[in-house]
Amino acid sequence: MRIFLSLAVLGFAIVGVNNSLIPDVWAFQSQSATGYVVERQTARQGADLAFSLTGKSKNLEITNKQTVSSFPSMLWDFNNLAEISYSELLKVLARRPESNNTERETVAQPEDIAPFEKVVQYAKQQNLHDRSIGEIVQAIADNFLGKPYAAGLLDESGEEKLIVTLNKFDCVLFVETVLAIARGIAVQDYDYQNLVNRIEEQRYLNGKMNGYCSRLHYFSDWINDNQKRQTVENITAELGGVPMNKTLNFMSQHRSSYAQMVKDEATYQCIVSQEAELAKTTVNYIPTNRIKSVYSQLKPGDIVAVATDVKGLDVTHTGLVYRNADGNLGLIHASPAGEVTVAYDLQRYIRRVESAIGIVVARPIDPRER
Template sequence: MRNFWSLAVLGFAIAGVNISLIPDVWVFQSQPAAGAVVSRQTEGGGADAATQLTGESENPEATKQQTVSSFPSLFWDFNNLPEISYSQLLEVLARRADSNNTERETAAQPEDIARFEKVVQYAKQQNLPDRSIGEIVQAIADNFLGKPYAEGLLDKSGAEKLIVTLNKFDCVLFVETVLAIARGVAVQDYDYQNFVNRIEEQRYLNGKMNGYCSRLHYFSEWINDNQKRQTVENITAQLGGVPMNKQLNFMSQHRSSYPQMVKDEATYQCIVGVEADLAKTAVNYIPTNQIKSIYSQLKPGDIVAVATDVKGLDVTHTGFVYRNADGNLGLIHASPAGEVTVAYDLQRYISRVESAIGIVVARAKTPN
């Protein structure tokens, strides 16, 4: 369990002090103000956000390297206080939100709904439900080729909100969106609200949005949590992966780059607890020079995350295995270079990403 919250903080939460963990509204992309550690954090940190640190040398227009600074660690003294678990605190905060009848607003841009309906019609016309889940994923991903890349979409508003968009993506948002649609298609569920529910299930701890810290910021955490719910299976070890052997603490070590943590000590302590929990789980990866040797074991639609040697970080980017017309395996992804595109050869692409050391692979599971 993530034992890092003091009873003092719990008391503040119960008493009604706003520690910015419970969202006041539930909003889709209609909010004008809205990136993992993988591009769903604000300007610094994470997969795509770390691409700002690492770069992608395959494209000369890739995001340039940036630096992030650390922030003094603690405002409060937690040393001598009793502890409760992370999950216990989230439950208390959730009950508090319910007791206050917190309004949850759900709104969606008409163009997103129209885009969703267009993809659904395509799925029906192509009889996609008759295909494997991986083939469905690739076919759905194809529908978004050329859509623009946009970073930080989930972090442009203060409170955590459920952002859904089908017209622009960061790398994790692209993976989540395609996977959520594909899972619906696999069971012939074409309801837009159910698609939105799947986004929430994939993005947040235990499938429920409960503030900034409940978002699965580290992609290793994203894989672990979705594997618990049988959404995906981490197959990296089966493919011959080797241990990464590093402490994941990029977010806490670059606190000043995350406004949610700068402004809220409780949120910072929550992220520290997430990182402590991640330390209990081994993270494996396939070294770059061995990727081509596992092509025969990969399937179209497999989720690929780019493992990195950036200190404190697990991955810097993510996308899907893509089977080209000639059978060669590439990567379809929302590229920081500008849009959703296909890199023709997976190993060659990874070898050109600065600071990349290999890949982590997860496979979508067929929904019940």
Template structure:
């Protein structure tokens, strides 16, 4: 799961494999390869049984619908070079800037054109003068209606840095909007720097180095990005309570992850990462208490949907969205089909199967 897979931050999905329901898990991509392509991303992950909340175009009607997606949780899974976990860590420590896998940049013209359009919009609206959370909401608005797609990070055999501005899963949407917004805040409108920010957010220590370097579990994604002062986990400040569960969904559902099935080193690497994650406490705000913290939330805060699925931390993610009337909702890449806004945050979470509450992280202003 992006340590989620991108580790778990994905959308709920139902897959039936060998007559058993398998929940989707998220996963980020790894090798120092940058391939900018449309994202049809299935968060990989684990077998997650979940009914996804569907939203109508008017953002009001929510219908429950089953979405099937094979191994995906927030992140997608790709092949990891055959090295042990300890060797992998040693490489990162010894050669932080080295390319252990050929980095390839294959930006699609439509993605670059889309990026330029957003940059022009940011300049015209004087977004650099706004707070980082307001920038995030404004940039997110630019993607409303863009299609939801699964499994984009796992399309190729080797881990590659996938970039897309035309299709998203829930984690890719969060990563993309956050990366663009951080650039806008400091008036950095260079496309390659945007790509670099995606890599920094998606991989352990900010460097792509195979499948296992992707932050699969979203809790791990938050922890790793907090170390680099990209985001701050504010769940505890908001009165969060311990989740009290062992995060081992990926290792316990090894057969759902092709990279782990084929490579023992990759499997052991994930097991070790889960062991490290067990040393930290994951807190969440129970669903029935979400509305009580509305006054402390800000537009652009990252929201991850905490789940009661065994071994998994979260199953979906998006941003707090302030509606025109001031009410707080959620802008997200919805498994129902597109980037959309759920009008009320607590109501949305309460209608997501297996959801128990939310984890909240706040983007740190880079200025």
């Protein structure tokens, strides 16, 4: 369970944050601690933070069991703080040392704020909020061209952490991040913390992080859950998709490939239960040789996942429909080849993906129309 820790400091809301084919089940499911991880912090860290900002300390007895609920008592000195900028505050948070008194380490990466602020500035200058949600998605995706691809990011930590990064991506993190930013811009919400909230909503079952099993590991599950919350709509069937007719059990059948399931029987059984629920749903896909025939029905910003013939798995990669300058439809994605890039033609790209049989398509729902 994550807890957001906010401190009122001269009107600033301070939030402490940290952060190839196995198959890309997702290329999607992993993110390193170079990003932001929103986590629980103890009262002792609050006292240490106050000392970092004020240079003063107070002799208080703190036990390891004191958590955020007792944190306000640590704000004894904050009303007398000199003015400090948000960027300076982040630098202070980033300097916090590791401590055995924390349930989870909280690490802020000030360098990740810059790309977000740059995108926000661009969005305001271009009045992106006046465009359709799909156009916003493509415009935001453009801002990350050339950012490096990094596989296996979310699973590097032993415990589930809410990680957000704007400096490198796997294929799903790219889609999630662009979608979350675009949804905020559509309603002129430029707050970074709300971006973090939206990513959590998109990534986890019922929109809340609650351990490894709460992550939406299968793309079909990701679509189903986000469709329930009106974040996206699965349009594969209406585009002429056909049933995949396969049992999704790749994770349980390859337990040894997932450290979290190897060491925890309860987590393994939870994944088995999720797969059983998925068996009750029909997964449709558009065969590769039919993709070009639906170009006229696709829109920039549509989410595309590469359907696969790998046993037990639904998709191996994902990206976003991209309208090139000449009108041709391609795919912008965090490519395992090395960086965020644009494949000029969608169908031609899918043909070159190993084990690909077609695509699954989900369309972002405009939050202004909900």
